[in-house]
Amino acid sequence: xxxxxxxxxxxxxxxxxxxxxxxxxxxxxNAVLKGxxxxxxxxxxxxxxxxxxxxxxxxxxxxxxxxxxxxxGYDEVNLNVGCPSDRVQAGRFGACLMAEPExxxxxxxxxxxxxxxxxxxxxxxxxxxxxxxxxAHRFVDIVAAAGCETFIIHARKAWLKGLSPKENREIPxxxxxxxxxxxxxxxxxxxxLNGGVKTLDAVEQQLEVFDGVMIGREAYHNPWMLAEADRRxxxxxxxxxxxxxxxxxYLPYMQRELARGTPLRSMTRHMLGLYQGLxxxxxxxxxxxxxxxxxxxxxxxxxxxxxxxxA
Numbered sequence: 001x002x003x004x005x006x007x008x009x010x011x012x013x014x015x016x017x018x019x020x021x022x023x024x025x026x027x028x029x030n031a032v033l034k035g036x037x038x039x040x041x042x043x044x045x046x047x048x049x050x051x052x053x054x055x056x057x058x059x060x061x062x063x064x065x066x067x068x069x070x071x072x073g074y075d076e077v078n079l080n081v082g083c084p085s086d087r088v089q090a091g092r093f094g095a096c097l098m099a100e101p102e103x104x105x106x107x108x109x110x111x112x113x114x115x116x117x118x119x120x121x122x123x124x125x126x127x128x129x130x131x132x133x134x135x136a137h138r139f140v141d142i143v144a145a146a147g148c149e150t151f152i153i154h155a156r157k158a159w160l161k162g163l164s165p166k167e168n169r170e171i172p173x174x175x176x177x178x179x180x181x182x183x184x185x186x187x188x189x190x191x192x193l194n195g196g197v198k199t200l201d202a203v204e205q206q207l208e209v210f211d212g213v214m215i216g217r218e219a220y221h222n223p224w225m226l227a228e229a230d231r232r233x234x235x236x237x238x239x240x241x242x243x244x245x246x247x248x249x250y251l252p253y254m255q256r257e258l259a260r261g262t263p264l265r266s267m268t269r270h271m272l273g274l275y276q277g278l279x280x281x282x283x284x285x286x287x288x289x290x291x292x293x294x295x296x297x298x299x300x301x302x303x304x305x306x307x308x309x310x311a
Contacts, residue, residue, distance in 0.1 A: 002025050002026060003025065004025065004217075004220050005022070005023060005024060005025050005220070006024075006025060006266075006270075007024075007042060007043050007044065007047070008257070008262075008266055008267045008270055009220070009270040010022045010024070010043065010044075010047045010050060011044050011046060011047060011250070011253055012223070012246075012250055012267070012270050012271060013219070013223050013226065013270075014046055014047055015241070015246040015249045015250055016223055016224065016226050016227055016241075016246055017226040017227070017229045017230055018230050018236065018238070019049075019229070019230050019233075019234040019236060020226060020229050020230075020233075020234075021049045021050070021051060021075075021076070022047060022049070022050045022051070023050070023051045023053050023078065023214075024043075024050065024051065024052050024053050025053065026053045026054070026055045026080045026083060027040055027041070027052065027053065027054060027055070027065075028054070028055045028056055028093070029054050029055065029056035029058070029061045029062045029064070029065035030056065030058075030061060030065075032054070032064075032065040032068050032069070033061060033064055033065060033068070037068060041068070041069065041072045041074075043072075043073075043074075044253070045073075048073075048075060049075040049076070050074060050075055050076075051074060051075060051076035051077065051078050051120070052069040052072075052074040052076070052077050052078065053077075053078045053079075053080050053122070054066065054069070054077060054078065054079055054080065054111075055079075055080050055083065055093045055094060056079075056093050056107065057093045057097060057103060057107065058107075059103075059106045059107045059109070059110035059111075060110060062079065062107050062110055062111050063110035063111050063113060063114040064114065065077075066110075066111040066114045066115045066119065067114045067115055069115070069117075070114075070115040070116065070117050074117065075117060075118075076117055076118045076119070076120060077111060077115065077117060077118075077119050077120075078119075078120045078121070078122055078152070079104070079107060079108060079111060079119070079120070079121050079122070080093075080094060080122050081093075081094065081095065081097045081098060081104055081121055081122065081123045081124075082094065082095050082122050082123050082124045082152075082154050082158070082194075083095055083165070084096075084124075084127075084158035084159065084160055084163070084165060095123075095124055095127055095158040095160065096127070096160055098123060098124060098126070098127045098130070098135075098139055098158075099127060099130070101138065101139045101142040101143060102142060104121070104139075104142075104143050105142050105143050105145065105146035105148075106146070108121060108143055108146050108147065108148050109146045109147060112146070112147050112148075118150065119148070120148070120150040120151070120152060121143055121148050121150070121151050121152070122151075122152040122154065122194070122214075123139065123140075123151060123152070123153060123154065124153075124154045124156060124157055124158045125153060125154070125155055125156065125157055125175055125178045125179060125182075126157035126158075127157060127158050127159075127160055128157075128158075128159060128160055128161075130157075131157040133178055133181060136178055136182060137182065137185065140182055140186060140189070141186075144186065144189060148189075149188075149189055149190055150189070150190040150191075150192070151182075151189060151190070151191050151192070152191075152192045152194050152214050153179045153182060153191055153192065153193060153194060154194040154195045155174050155175050155176050155178065155179040155193060155194065155195045155196070156169070156172040156173065156174055156175065156195050157172045157175075158172065159171070159172060169195075169217075174195055174196045176193070176206075179191070179193055179210070180209050180210075183209060183210055183211075190211045190212070191210055191211055191212075192210060192211060192212035192213060192214050193206050193209075193210040193212075193213050193214070194213070194214040194215075194216070197213050197215055197218070198215075198218040198222075198225070199225065200225065200226075200228060200229060200232055200233070203215070203229075203233065204232065204233070207233075220270075220273070221273045221276065222273050222276040222277065223273055223274060223276075224243065224273075224274060224275075224276065227240060227241075228240065243274055243275065243308070244305060244308050244309050246274070247271075247274075247301070247305050247308075248305065250271075251298070251301060251302070251305075253267075254267050254298060254301070255298055258297075258298060264292050264296075264297060264298070265292050265293075268288055268289075268292050268301070271288065272284075272285045272288060272289065273285075280311070284304070284308075287304060288300075288301075288304065291304075
């Protein structure tokens with residue numbers, strides 16, 4: 001979800017669902033320690049609960065980065081061992097680390113020792129030809145022995161060579177059976193399913209087996225799929241808001257960010273899918289994209305909101 005689940009998207013979607021745990025983009029641990037940490041880790045308090053996702057392969061560095069995350073106020077820090085991109089592999093982190101479960105265990109242990117907030121691991125079920133159940137079982141067993149109690153399982157293996165990250169989300173088949181077998185064989189562990197879940201009906205179905213479900217791109221392209229999550233998944237009795245009410249609530253945040261010098265497009269690009277599946281959705285996307293590109297400001301959003309309310 002690089003360049004997708006940034007702080008503006010998280011702030012926007014928080015008006016749709018109050019209780020869903022939100023994850024940041026993956027940030028390399030070295031960048032946390034040596035880069036512009038304020039820019040990388042800044043988030044609005046309204047985003048809680050929110051987890052920082054870290055990448056890296058050096059236990060000491062990851063431990064320090066996790067401590068920074070806790071100091072910033074994150075509710076969880078997650079170690080990503082599932083990203084298959086060439087750039088990530090070149091840095092020796094992400095999915096290629098599944099071949100080194102002992103190193104992943106060391107990384108986790110260093111992070112766990114550094115903080116008091118939860119530390120979790122996101123992984124795949126295998127890599128390349130290492131895709132049998134025994135490989136996945138051994139990985140989880142070794143990392144769990146280091147103290148990891150929560151795994152987010154992307155139920156596809158990753159091809160480290162020959163497929164793009166997009167293809168790695170589509171071509172390797174989903175193997176919910178392997179993820180479910182891991183949950184069965186490690187009942188003491190909290191396991192969340194990731195991959196291919198696109199509706200709250202499907203979420204509820206998977207919650208009969210797993211402890212939670214992570215939704216990625218579907219939640220980005222169709223954020224309104226989360227509108228009933230607080231009621232159906234978390235038991236909230238808060239009234240369901242309309243899309244227009246969400247926009248009205250988001251406008252003051254946008255105005256504050258514009259005053260700080262944030263480009264309007266950095267926020268509006270996350271709103272393109274708000275009316276996904278409804279009449280007028282294409283016009284909404286086109287008007288928003290073209291209007292902002294032509295120099296339209298916050299008044300463009302206010303006018304579009306009035307049109308939606310009138311409709």
